[in-house]
Amino acid sequence: MTAAPGRAANRAGKQTAVRRLPMNWFGAWLARPLASFHLVVAIAVLLTVLGLVMVLSASNVEAYANGSSPYSLFIQQALMALFGGLLFYIALRVPIRVLRQLSFPVFAISVVLLVLVLIPGIGTEVQGSRRWFDLGFVSVQPSEIVKVTLVVWGSHLLASRQAEKASYKDILMPLVPAGLLVCFLVVLEPNLSTTIALGIVLTALLWFGGLPLRMFVTIAISGAAAAGILALSAGYRSDRMRAFFSPGSDPQGIGYQARQAKYSLADGGIWGRGLGQSRAKWSYLPNAHNDFIFAIIGEELGFLGCALVLGLFALFVYTGLRIASRSVDPFLRLLTASATCWITGQALINVGYVVGLLPVTGLQLPLVSAGGSSLAITLLMFGIIASAARHEPEAVAALHDGQDGRFSRMLRLPKPEMYSPARAQAARAKSKAKAKAKAAAKAKAGVKPGPQRRALPSGKGAKSGKGVKSQGGSDRVPRRSIDSDSARRTTSRSTESWRSTRAWEPSYPMRHSRERGNSR
Numbered sequence: 062m063t064a065a066p067g068r069a070a071n072r073a074g075k076q077t078a079v080r081r082l083p084m085n086w087f088g089a090w091l092a093r094p095l096a097s098f099h100l101v102v103a104i105a106v107l108l109t110v111l112g113l114v115m116v117l118s119a120s121n122v123e124a125y126a127n128g129s130s131p132y133s134l135f136i137q138q139a140l141m142a143l144f145g146g147l148l149f150y151i152a153l154r155v156p157i158r159v160l161r162q163l164s165f166p167v168f169a170i171s172v173v174l175l176v177l178v179l180i181p182g183i184g185t186e187v188q189g190s191r192r193w194f195d196l197g198f199v200s201v202q203p204s205e206i207v208k209v210t211l212v213v214w215g216s217h218l219l220a221s222r223q224a225e226k227a228s229y230k231d232i233l234m235p236l237v238p239a240g241l242l243v244c245f246l247v248v249l250e251p252n253l254s255t256t257i258a259l260g261i262v263l264t265a266l267l268w269f270g271g272l273p274l275r276m277f278v279t280i281a282i283s284g285a286a287a288a289g290i291l292a293l294s295a296g297y298r299s300d301r302m303r304a305f306f307s308p309g310s311d312p313q314g315i316g317y318q319a320r321q322a323k324y325s326l327a328d329g330g331i332w333g334r335g336l337g338q339s340r341a342k343w344s345y346l347p348n349a350h351n352d353f354i355f356a357i358i359g360e361e362l363g364f365l366g367c368a369l370v371l372g373l374f375a376l377f378v379y380t381g382l383r384i385a386s387r388s389v390d391p392f393l394r395l396l397t398a399s400a401t402c403w404i405t406g407q408a409l410i411n412v413g414y415v416v417g418l419l420p421v422t423g424l425q426l427p428l429v430s431a432g433g434s435s436l437a438i439t440l441l442m443f444g445i446i447a448s449a450a451r452h453e454p455e456a457v458a459a460l461h462d463g464q465d466g467r468f469s470r471m472l473r474l475p476k477p478e479m480y481s482p483a484r485a486q487a488a489r490a491k492s493k494a495k496a497k498a499k500a501a502a503k504a505k506a507g508v509k510p511g512p513q514r515r516a517l518p519s520g521k522g523a524k525s526g527k528g529v530k531s532q533g534g535s536d537r538v539p540r541r542s543i544d545s546d547s548a549r550r551t552t553s554r555s556t557e558s559w560r561s562t563r564a565w566e567p568s569y570p571m572r573h574s575r576e577r578g579n580s581r
Contacts, residue, residue, distance in 0.1 A: 094459035095466065097387070098450035100380040102468075104373055105149070105428065105443040109142055111370070112354075112429035112436070118337045119357045120350035120431060134350065134431060141199070141433035145440030152444030153474055157452060160445070161217045161392060168214040168239075174203035175246040192250045202434040204247050204255040209442050211243060211262050212403065216395035219270040223391055232270060237263070237280075253291055254423035258407050260284055265402035269385075269395050292420075305420035318353070321346045322415050325356040326367075333363030350431045352423055355415045370429065374408045377401070384450045390480040393449040400442050452477045 090096060116138045121131035130136075178184035178191060185195040193200040215236055222232050240263040247256045264284065267277060293299045304315040312320055325341040328334065339360045342349045349357050359367045381401030388394045404427050411426040413419035425432050427439045450456065457479045460469070465476070 094453070094455040094464065095451070097380055097384045097453060098447055098456065099468075100376065101384075101443060101447040101450055104377050104380065105440060105447075108370075108373055108428035109145075109436070109440070111358075112426075112431075113139055113142060114336070115354055115358055115361075115429065116350050116431045118339065118361060119342050119354055122342050123344065123350070126344065137199075137433060138431055138436065141436050142440070144433075145437035148437055148441040149444035149447070150472065152441055153448050153451070153472070155448070156475070156478075157390065157393065157448070160213065164210070164214040164217040168207075168210040171203060171207040171210040172239075172243060172246070175207060175243065178203050179246070179249055190250050190252060192252055199433060204250065204252055204259075205434040205438040207243055207247075208255075208258060208262060208403065209438055209445075211240065211259065212266070212396060212400050212442070213445070215240070215262070215266040216392050216399060219266060219395055220390075220392040223271065229273065229276065232272070233267075233276075236266065248291060253288075256291070257288065257410065257422060258403060258424060260288065261406040262399060262403045265399040265406075266395065268402075269398045301421045308417070318347050319414070319417060319421060322353050322356040323417055325353075326359040326416065329360040329363045329366075331364045333359070333361050333366055336361050352411070352421070352425060352430065353415055354430045355412055355426055358429075370426075371412070374405060378405050380450075381405075381446060384446065384453065387453045387455075388449060389454055390452065393452055393480075397446055397449045400446055404439065404442065448477075452480065454479065 113135065117132070117135040120134040124133050125131045174194075178194060181191075183194070184191040185193045185200065187193065192204060193202050218236055219232060240259065244256050244259050244263075247259060264281065267280065272280075292302055300315040303310070304319060308316045308319065310316065321341060325339070325346055328340065334340075339349075339357050341360055342357060346353055346356060355367065355370065358370060362369070378401060381397055381404075385394045385398040385401070388397065407424050408427055410419060410422060410424045411430070414421045414424075425435050428436060428443075451460065451474070457477050459465075460476045465474075
């Protein structure tokens with residue numbers, strides 16, 4: 062009589078274990094060192110493939126009606142996807158040190174391109190906007206390039222300022238004027254949608270850079286006021302705002318596009334009409350393949366297709382913030398978090414105005430909407446985020462331990478270096494020493510031999526009596542030793558604080574990925 066309850070309890074325990082098995086497996090997979098890298102690659106591939114399929118479905122009718130091949134826009138998008146894949150691969154191979162060194166020169170070049178595109182005869186004007194460089198076989202939009210360059214250079218600048226413990230004024234002065242200059246140049250094109258994206262980038266950089274809340278609120282209110290003024294300044298932008306606040310006032314005019322997008326979503330229902338069976342793309346919904354491709358996804362793939370897209374972007378948010386929280390390098394933390402906010406914010410704005418929650422701005426759905434420059438640049442940003450995922454401490458330890466997998470071996474990706482605060486501090490001290498040496502050399506070149514003795518730093522070194530033997534570079538020797546001691550003290554403090562805030566993480570390096578799962 063007592064055996065039956067025991068068998069029932071064992072059977073119930075087995076059923077509970079079976080139900081928990083998928084979650085245990087997923088949690089164990091997430092505990093693997095390269096899980097973040099694989100998630101970024103998978104999300105980029107799935108969104109790009111979905112975008113290519115939907116661009117083909119949404120653009121073939123309009124392209125055929127215009128006398129072109131039904132596959133013309135799809136072929137252009139596929140070629141730019143291949144080019145974006147190449148940029149993704151290049152971003153994986155570029156060392157983080159080189160990325161930081163090139164951040165400002167590339168940002169300066171992108172600003173020059175923004176100036177050149179405004180010049181008649183150089184930039185190409187389409188529908189009243191001068192945004193593109195027409196290279197014959199492809200059109201390049203410099204405002205898309207400046208998104209990435211601003212993220213990378215801003216992250217490098219703020220990471221350097223944080224390491225130097227600079228004041229808030231030093232943090233704001235280089236970054237905010239540069240960001241406002243870029244926004245001003247993009248407004249002149251005019252291109253308010255890209256200006257909003259750049260505003261998201263600048264806001265994310267300041268937020269994750271540690272700007273105080275009171276200063277951040279002031280900047281946010283000023284930016285919102287400027288966006289409102291710009292939205293009401295031009296005729297077509299004010300029409301969009303009027304259509305949003307009174308959608309029924311002109312249903313066949315300024316409110317036509319937003320109304321047709323809602324009809325497309327409603328026509329799809331739960332399951333959708335089927336891939337390629339959209340009726341709105343037959344010249345009922347303008348820009349169906351570009352700004353309003355989410356409406357075509359809802360019509361052909363239904364609510365499930367829209368949920369798939371939103372789920373992929375939600376997974377991207379989790380992955381990006383996971384990489385940022387697990388990164389030891391301050392530059393990678395700022396870069397990954399800011400890029401995640403930019404891409405996700407742009408996606409939410411696009412979905413928001415398609416479903417009628419926001420006024421129409423023209424921001425594209427990243428990796429899904431038609432647009433060669435946007436697709437290639439976004440894939441480049443995904444490649445930089447994937448490179449940051451490979452620089453997680455556990456990932457670095459696993460890659461150096463031979464757990465790189467088939468994908469990395471096939472692509473012959475270089476093994477990343479472990480971030481060392483002491484090495485970073487030494488590099489900063491070395492750069493400061495070089496700057497002082499250059500300044501001293503310039504002073505010697507412009508002053509006579511007599512006054513040169515007074516130009517040398519002689520106060521503390523002469524009083525302490527430590528190794529000052531000549532006027533040349535002997536003063537740098539004791540300074541290097543002092544800098545190294547302070548670097549060791551700073552490193553120990555930063556390491557202790559980092560470990561206290563990440564107490565749930567094990568020590569690095571690790572020899573096997575399962576150790577992290579067992580430690581939790």
